[in-house]
Amino acid sequence: xxxxxxxxxxxxxxxxxxxxxxxxxxxxxxxxxxxxxxxxxxxxxxxxxxxxxxxxxxxxxxxxxxxxxxxxxxxxxxxxxxxxxxxxxxxxxxxxxxxxxxxxxxxxxxxxxxxxxxxxxxxxxxxxxxxxxxxxxxxxxxxxxxxxxxxxxxxxxxxxxxxxxxxxxxxxxxxxxxxxxxxxxxxxxxxxxxxxxxxxxxxxxxxxxxxxxxxxxxxxxxxxxxxxxxxxxxxxxxxxxxxxxxxxxxxxxxxxxxxxxxxxxxxxxxxxxxxxxxxxxxxxxxxxxx
Amino acid sequence: xxxxxxxxxxxxxxxxxxxxxxxxxxxxxxxxxxxxxxxxxxxxxxxxxxxxxxxxxxxxxxxxxxxxxxxxxxxxxxxxxxxxxxxxxxxxxxxxxxxxxxxxxxxxxxxxxxxxxxxxxxxxxxxxxxxxxxxxxxxxxxxxxxxxxxxxxxxxxxxxxxxxxxxxxxxxxxxxxxxxxxxxxxxxxxxxxxxxxxxxxxxxxxxxxxxxxxxxxxxxxxx
Numbered sequence: 001x002x003x004x005x006x007x008x009x010x011x012x013x014x015x016x017x018x019x020x021x022x023x024x025x026x027x028x029x030x031x032x033x034x035x036x037x038x039x040x041x042x043x044x045x046x047x048x049x050x051x052x053x054x055x056x057x058x059x060x061x062x063x064x065x066x067x068x069x070x071x072x073x074x075x076x077x078x079x080x081x082x083x084x085x086x087x088x089x090x091x092x093x094x095x096x097x098x099x100x101x102x103x104x105x106x107x108x109x110x111x112x113x114x115x116x117x118x119x120x121x122x123x124x125x126x127x128x129x130x131x132x133x134x135x136x137x138x139x140x141x142x143x144x145x146x147x148x149x150x151x152x153x154x155x156x157x158x159x160x161x162x163x164x165x166x167x168x169x170x171x172x173x174x175x176x177x178x179x180x181x182x183x184x185x186x187x188x189x190x191x192x193x194x195x196x197x198x199x200x201x202x203x204x205x206x207x208x209x210x211x212x213x214x215x216x217x218x219x220x221x222x223x224x225x226x227x228x229x230x231x232x233x234x235x236x237x238x239x240x241x242x243x244x245x246x247x248x249x250x251x252x253x254x255x256x257x258x259x260x261x262x263x264x265x266x267x268x269x270x271x272x273x274x275x276x277x278x279x280x281x282x283x284x285x286x287x288x289x290x
Numbered sequence: 291x292x293x294x295x296x297x298x299x300x301x302x303x304x305x306x307x308x309x310x311x312x313x314x315x316x317x318x319x320x321x322x323x324x325x326x327x328x329x330x331x332x333x334x335x336x337x338x339x340x341x342x343x344x345x346x347x348x349x350x351x352x353x354x355x356x357x358x359x360x361x362x363x364x365x366x367x368x369x370x371x372x373x374x375x376x377x378x379x380x381x382x383x384x385x386x387x388x389x390x391x392x393x394x395x396x397x398x399x400x401x402x403x404x405x406x407x408x409x410x411x412x413x414x415x416x417x418x419x420x421x422x423x424x425x426x427x428x429x430x431x432x433x434x435x436x437x438x439x440x441x442x443x444x445x446x447x448x449x450x451x452x453x454x455x456x457x458x459x460x461x462x463x464x465x466x467x468x469x470x471x472x473x474x475x476x477x478x479x480x481x482x483x484x485x486x487x488x489x490x491x492x493x494x495x496x497x498x499x500x501x502x503x504x505x506x507x508x509x510x511x512x513x
Contacts, residue, residue, distance in 0.1 A: 002293065024296060028295065028296050031293060031295070032295060039296070042297060043296070043297075043300070045303070046297075046300055046301060046303055049303055049364075064307075065307060065346075065347050065348065065349050066347045104306065105306030105307045106306060106307045107306070107307075108305050108306055108307065108312070108349045108352065108368065108369045109305065109306060109366075109369075110303065110304070110305055110306075110364055110366055111303075111304065111305075111306050112300060112301060112302075112303050112304075113300075113301060113302055113303075113304060113309050113313075113419070113420070114299070114300050114301075115299045115300070116309060116419070117304065117306055117307055117308050117309045117312075117313075118308070120306070123300070145300060146296065148300065149296040149299050149300050152294075152299030152300065153294045153295075153296070153298075153299055156294050156298070156299055157292070157293070157294055161299070162418060162419075164418070178299075214344070214347055215340070215343065215344045215347070215348075216307070216344065216347045216348065217306070217307040217308050217348075218307070288346075288347055289343070289344070289346065289347065
């Protein structure tokens with residue numbers, strides 16, 4: 001059941017009449033000799049940590065190591081509870097969840113890299129919020145995490161999910177693509193739609209650089225995680241409405257990788273370009289590392 | 291191209307904020323502590339490259355001490371590792387340095403002092419996603435990742451050493467994934483590193499150490 005590309009994954013799903021999550025679970029059983037129960041229990045453990053991190057963001061006062069972020073999830077919740085959010089309730093909740101997980105991460109709390117620590121808010125933020133909104137069970141969410149993982153596996157294999165290698169487009173793009181595919185499967189979409197949603201996510205932010213102020217996983221990373229959940233929700237809604245990706249997933253992954261490789265090193269996590277090298281970015285950097 | 295597990299892309303479960311600066315750092319220190327495998331009085335962490343520049347903002351210092359105390363990358367005690375280490379009587383210090391161009395940007399040299407006054411030095415690189423490479427022990431260049439169950443043997447550079455080690459390993463039904471031998475000088479100290487797919491049982495260590503004429507020390511590293 002191993003698959004090396006989106007096309008191969010779709011073939012396996014069609015041949016066996018199964019969804020992406022199931023294909024991913026069977027692949028894991030075959031490649032690593034583990035039982036279905038073990039693999040699902042392992043993913044469930046990560047899911048509990050994700051949910052706990054989402055809760056901590058709105059219940060605790062978290063201060064980041066660098067002091068650039070903290071309290072954003074609570075601010076969004078306060079506004080949401082007093083007035084109608086401009087972007088609607090589900091987007092506001094998902095943004096808050098993602099930003100809160102980033103606060104947990106930046107304050108040395110426990111998170112699950114998905115696929116990286118710098119993008120760890122997007123998958124729990126988008127998937128758990130959407131699942132709660134539509135009354136999905138824990139089992140269904142864990143299942144959707146396997147769908148998300150299949151997307152991450154293909155991008156990691158054929159391109160990169162590292163900001164240092166491919167910029168933010170690779171890191172938060174992959175996370176959004178994973179989340180979008182998970183949401184599509186959760187909402188009863190087809191494997192083809194899940195791959196299309198992931199492709200749309202990558203296209204939406206193609207070329208986005210990685211420019212962390214002071215080199216820390218705080219700003220603009222946290223807000224890019226908020227954008228990431230919106231990207232995932234928008235892309236899943238597009239495909240569920242029957243609007244596909246014009247360029248297939250595998251070709252988009254390849255394009256993203258080529259763009260990433262051609263980004264100058266200043267724009268790949270070195271904190272030497274973008275807002276990291278703006279006057280404010282430099283001032284903050286020298287203040288943090290004085 | 292490599293196959294990735296589900297848990298490579300949704301994972302590791304870790305204390306933030308950075309897989310290379312926090313999780314990887316903790317694993318290097320844990321590996322160093324296991325290489326020492328006896329009580330340590332004090333430890334100095336020489337931080338190179340990006341580690342030297344940004345270690346405070348990434349909590350690399352807390353992660354190193356936490357890993358050194360034996361904490362896994364998802365152990366929430368990492369946050370309070372300084373206090374816990376002090377309660378346990380461990381002295382620690384961080385020294386930003388330049389180890390040279392040949393080292394990865396996220397490298398740390400761990401220099402440990404034992405209670406008998408002798409020192410032991412381990413160099414590790416954090417190569418991304420929480421993965422690490424140990425690249426030096428006591429000035430000797432070598433390489434292992436800790437991703438496998440790893441057997442490290444310190445032997446005299448004498449004929450028969452490798453045969454003795456591999457026969458002990460085979461007797462315990464261990465399939466070797468990788469095996470390398472390194473030596474300092476001809477006839478002097480040498481190291482054998484064996485990485486195996488399945489868990490190497492402690493019984494292998496006792497078997498290997500039974501030949502005291504050849505073997506100086508043997509131990510297993512599981513991260």
